[in-house]
Amino acid sequence: MAMTLDTPVDTTQPLARPSAPRWRRWMRPALGLLLPLTAAIAWELVVGAGWSDGRLVPPPSKIIFTIDELARSGELLRHIIATLARVGAGFGLGVAAGTILGAISGYWGLARRLLDPTIQALRAIPSIAWVPLFILWLGIFELSKVALIAVGVFFPVYLGVMGAILSVDRKIVEVGRTFRLSGPAMIRRILLPAVLPAYVVSLRVGLGLGWMFVVAAEFMGASEGLGYLLIDGQQLGKPAQILAAIVIFAILGKTTDWLIELAAKPFLRWQDAFAPGRGEP
Amino acid sequence: MLVLDRVGKTYLNGVNALERFSVEIGLGQIVAVIGGSGCGKSTLLRAIAGLDRASHGAITLDGETIAAPHPKVGIIFQEPRLLPWLSVADNIGFGLSDVPSAERRARIAAALAKVGLADKAKAWPRELSGGQAQRVSIARALVMRPEVLLLDEPFSALDAFTRRDLQDHLLDLWSETRPTLVLVTHDVDEAVVLADRVLVMRPRPGRLFERIDVNLARPRDRNSPLFETTKRRVLTALDRSLDRDAPDPAAGVETGDALWW
Ligand SMILES: Nc1ncnc2c1ncn2[C@@H]1O[C@H](COP(=O)(O)OP(=O)(O)OP(=O)(O)O)[C@@H](O)[C@H]1O
Numbered sequence A: 001m002a003m004t005l006d007t008p009v010d011t012t013q014p015l016a017r018p019s020a021p022r023w024r025r026w027m028r029p030a031l032g033l034l035l036p037l038t039a040a041i042a043w044e045l046v047v048g049a050g051w052s053d054g055r056l057v058p059p060p061s062k063i064i065f066t067i068d069e070l071a072r073s074g075e076l077l078r079h080i081i082a083t084l085a086r087v088g089a090g091f092g093l094g095v096a097a098g099t100i101l102g103a104i105s106g107y108w109g110l111a112r113r114l115l116d117p118t119i120q121a122l123r124a125i126p127s128i129a130w131v132p133l134f135i136l137w138l139g140i141f142e143l144s145k146v147a148l149i150a151v152g153v154f155f156p157v158y159l160g161v162m163g164a165i166l167s168v169d170r171k172i173v174e175v176g177r178t179f180r181l182s183g184p185a186m187i188r189r190i191l192l193p194a195v196l197p198a199y200v201v202s203l204r205v206g207l208g209l210g211w212m213f214v215v216a217a218e219f220m221g222a223s224e225g226l227g228y229l230l231i232d233g234q235q236l237g238k239p240a241q242i243l244a245a246i247v248i249f250a251i252l253g254k255t256t257d258w259l260i261e262l263a264a265k266p267f268l269r270w271q272d273a274f275a276p277g278r279g280e281p
Numbered sequence B: 001m002l003v004l005d006r007v008g009k010t011y012l013n014g015v016n017a018l019e020r021f022s023v024e025i026g027l028g029q030i031v032a033v034i035g036g037s038g039c040g041k042s043t044l045l046r047a048i049a050g051l052d053r054a055s056h057g058a059i060t061l062d063g064e065t066i067a068a069p070h071p072k073v074g075i076i077f078q079e080p081r082l083l084p085w086l087s088v089a090d091n092i093g094f095g096l097s098d099v100p101s102a103e104r105r106a107r108i109a110a111a112l113a114k115v116g117l118a119d120k121a122k123a124w125p126r127e128l129s130g131g132q133a134q135r136v137s138i139a140r141a142l143v144m145r146p147e148v149l150l151l152d153e154p155f156s157a158l159d160a161f162t163r164r165d166l167q168d169h170l171l172d173l174w175s176e177t178r179p180t181l182v183l184v185t186h187d188v189d190e191a192v193v194l195a196d197r198v199l200v201m202r203p204r205p206g207r208l209f210e211r212i213d214v215n216l217a218r219p220r221d222r223n224s225p226l227f228e229t230t231k232r233r234v235l236t237a238l239d240r241s242l243d244r245d246a247p248d249p250a251a252g253v254e255t256g257d258a259l260w261w
């Protein structure tokens, strides 16, 4: 019986299987690079030909040269480490607080009615508005910077965790109930795995905000860090240094995001979601 | 013995989903519950499963009152409700976490073989067809060796061939350990193929309308004249249950009471 139903589907298969996907997989990112690369090369040529002095918009070679110079002097590493440490600490704190409070609000209705209105009200405040207060409370050094980043990371994680718990399918929770799972077992065996995909997304959003807020934090007076390189470049009129810092921000942001994705992957193999390009292993 | 004594359920929104439902079901019996949409069949099953509390009356299994999910009562829902993050084998073994791992593995393997999915042990639920997924959910319930197995329209989402196949399968599995089966269905054919007794319900409020005993030898021949006759009787009862003016034969003397309420 299964055979008779399957056969007509199989006959359509040969039509849809050319060898295209392999090179298309490389084509797609290459296509995305086409525009920026063309622009970069064009600008390089324009400056090289002397049509522009490239003082305010330095050509790519100058940016690469600046990065290389900073790297050689060991300064770049110092700035990267300073920024990474701030993002790491702020992200860690924000994630911890967001996860714990989000889980409490999602799990207990009473806690949600008690906590959530306040947290939502705080969320409506633009986080940068806290800066003066944080500086007064925590001083102008590391503590206030880490606090600002943590605040930025906290809200998406809190919302993500709470929303994920609230939207766990009742039908699947009932399966747990029919097998008479205890409270902790229900959390470990049903809620945690059900919440994980949304949690990973909220971590990635939180990390993105962490990178955004580290720049704001380093603008408020830092002696090292990539944000300091930006300010320094502006004050001393070194656009190449600004662009170099921006490029490194982009690389670090993308890499850390990819690390989260990579770490979560083994736990999410079961997902049956729309994910283009996941077809081939 | 599963005993329902004047079970009633009024939801918080005031809907009287079930009223004075009484029945006694002996161990190993197969009972089909049939009736129009919204007449409280799922409500009844959820109360027996202990997922919802009945607002009136009592449900007892071998003298023990059921107020919460009971280890001897299993349920199979209309949808397979497999846990998407567990492999097929782990889904089947979900309720066996207290069993030593060697025995657990043996029981899972046996259950998989019984439902004909031995080759799918490592597959993810998303890789199964609808019928295969429902078979896994049957295996997940049976591996617990329940005394009472409740089924809420378990095959209604499947095509006619697969449904028939799974009905036969269910009977095979039932004949091994002979648990009590309570099966909700919309399909008169299914009720008569499987059940020893058919309970016809009527809506607003949901209550028992008629009981029909099916005295056919197993395995049943769907084309025999007796099968046809029984089917017609169930159909007639079903028709009358949806007719507002028809009196309640099963309620009998209680009708006067009901009017008083
Ligand atoms: N959680 C609920 N809250 C309020 N009313 C409900 C709830 N669940 C069901 N009802 C109501 O109770 C009545 C019986 O519902 P039930 O789901 O038991 O019907 P059913 O016989 O299973 O119907 P179907 O054959 O369509 O599945 C319906 O009128 C329905 O609207």
Ligand SMILES: [Mg+2]
Pocket: B041, B042, B043
């Ligand atoms: Mg129903």
